Amino acid sequence: MKLIHLYPQAMSLYGEYANLVLLTRLLEELGEPVERRTVEPGEAPDLAGADLVYMGAGTERTQKAALAWLAPHREALGQAAEHGLVLFTGNAMELLGASITDRNGTLFQGLGFGDFATVETDKRVPHDVIARTGLFEAPVVGFMNKCSVTSGVDNPLFTALDLGAGNERDKGPEGFYHGNVIGTHITGPVLVKNPAFLTWVADKLYKNRGETMPPVPAGLDWMDMAQRAYQVTLEELSALLR
Incomplete structure (x- = not known):
């Protein structure tokens, strides 16, 4: 498997590099050789x-820088998405849309994988999240810290949030999912906090290659610990809803 991490120094605000570390570990447990490469600014x-x-979250400033670095390679990214998965988390998700308008009213053209538009606001919304998707049964837990509203997403990744801010409103649909392109504001890092999401991503990588993912070996200590941590987090966040 070939995994590409875009701008890990600038766009890993919440330790998102760990998403690829854990995905690599899972794939290697499945007997899959993994090549993990990073792409640096200007490269x-x-x-x-x-x-x-993959790209993780950054500050509002580094997000715009990442857009400028990646925009000249939009066609190559689109070609990669024809057969491989593109996953952007945190405010990297906003780059996938048609535009981002910052708090000064400056409009930045997005990568155009979706027709949605993001407008930054003066209100920052840091919040724990419980999200639900039709892709797998387990709710997704995590965290988001955004100061924006994203409108016009026709294909949200999460149908609704039990807790947290959706694309346009509290507890509304969140994220973006079309073909092999996935975006969500949820960080955490999200694959580390959610074994079901991690496994789903690995399974999709195999399916994109026309292969069947091998069974996850039983008795993996780190996977068991991740599952226990997930259950504790889900229970604690669910208690906030009572």
Whole structure:
């Protein structure tokens, strides 16, 4: 498997590098050799044959810088998404849309994988999250810290949030999912906090290659610990709803 991490120094505000660390570990447990590469600012990314292209969250300033670095390679990213998964988390999700308008009214053209538009606000919303998706049964837990409203998403990744701010409103649909392109504001890091989401991503990588994912070996200590941590987090966040 070839995993590409875009701008890990600038866009890993909440330790999102750990998403790829854990995904790599799972794939290796399944017997899959993994090649993990990073792309740095100003570097022309080699995305040919990528099974996954990933970007995490940054500040509002580094987000705009990442957009400028990646925009010249939008066509290559689109070609990578034809056969591999593109996963952007945190405010990297906003780059996938048509535009971002900052608090000064300056409009930045997005990468255009979706028609949605993001407008930054003066209100920052840090919040724990419980999200639900039709892709797998387990709710997703995590955290988001955004100061924006994203409107016009026709294909949200999460149908609704029990807790947290959706794209346009509190507890509304959240994220973006179309073909092989996925975005969510949820961080945490989200794959580390959610074994079911981690496993779903691994399974999709195999399916994109026309292969069947091997069974996850029983008795993996780190996976058991991740599942226990997930259950504790879900129970604690669910208690806030009572």
